């Protein structure tokens with residue numbers, strides 16, 4: 001493989017004329033203000049080799065990418081009991097869909113759609129006040145990225161709480177089925193705040209390194225999860241990480257990944273690297289349009305794929 005930085009520079013250069021494509025999420029008013037021409041990419045190799053380009057050190061709202069971290073925390077607290085509350089199947093529906101919840105009696109399809117992540121927030125809340133749970137999530141992400149400057153953007157959290165009608169509906173629906181242990185406003189307080197985490201591509205790539213390196217962050221030496229758990233989280237990212245676009249992402253990129261409506265994607269090349277991209281314009285499934293394309297180009301140029309060399 002040629003020099004990683006040269007590949008990343010070429011991807012940035014190739015996509016430059018297309019910056020601004022896609023549709024910025026505006027249902028969260030605070031996200032509607034983001035410059036659609038932003039673009040960042042950071043690659044952290046498990047061997048310590050790094051490469052980055054563009055706005056890779058500018059914080060953005062990671063939104064649903066945070067669902068990987070809350071799932072990891074919930075699995076640490078509750079182990080396999082997590083799966084009593086949330087499934088492990090792709091939804092085939094939009095990220096904020098309510099349709100399956102009624103048929104499946106309030107048990108969301110997977111932890112990465114909104115309903116599933118709300119159920120996971122409920123599990124993270126166990127034994128805590130909402131403020132404590134939010135603090136635990138932030139400290140966990142700081143620990144993963146080895147960076148204690150990572151914080152929640154309170155304006156984004158407020159903006160989403162003020163307009164999160166669908167999420168409020170999802171949470172009430174689940175509570176109606178007896179599938180949430182805590183009051184809806186507490187659960188949503190945790191959910192909206194972790195979605196409002198602001199991180200740079202560099203920080204995000206570092207925080208995902210444990211998934212690329214069999215559960216252990218090679219930069220800090222910290223074992224975060226077991227090898228088997230890292231594999232399983234990667235499996236869920238591959239099958240469910242891009243909502244109704246998960247099949248297309250697996251076909252085009254071939255790596256586990258998790259997207260957010262802020263335009264970020266965290267992707268994992270097991271044994272090789274953790275990659276974060278950011279471009280705010282989204283495709284019709286709510287995934288970053290140019291971010292997906294950048295990852296497709298990177299996978300093609302490096303040969304990284306979970307499906308074979």
Ligand SMILES: NC(=O)CC[C@H](N)C(=O)O
Pocket residue numbers: 062063064065095096114160167195259260261262286
């Ligand atoms: N896909 C996403 O990133 C969705 C997260 C967003 N906070 C929401 O609940 O709508």
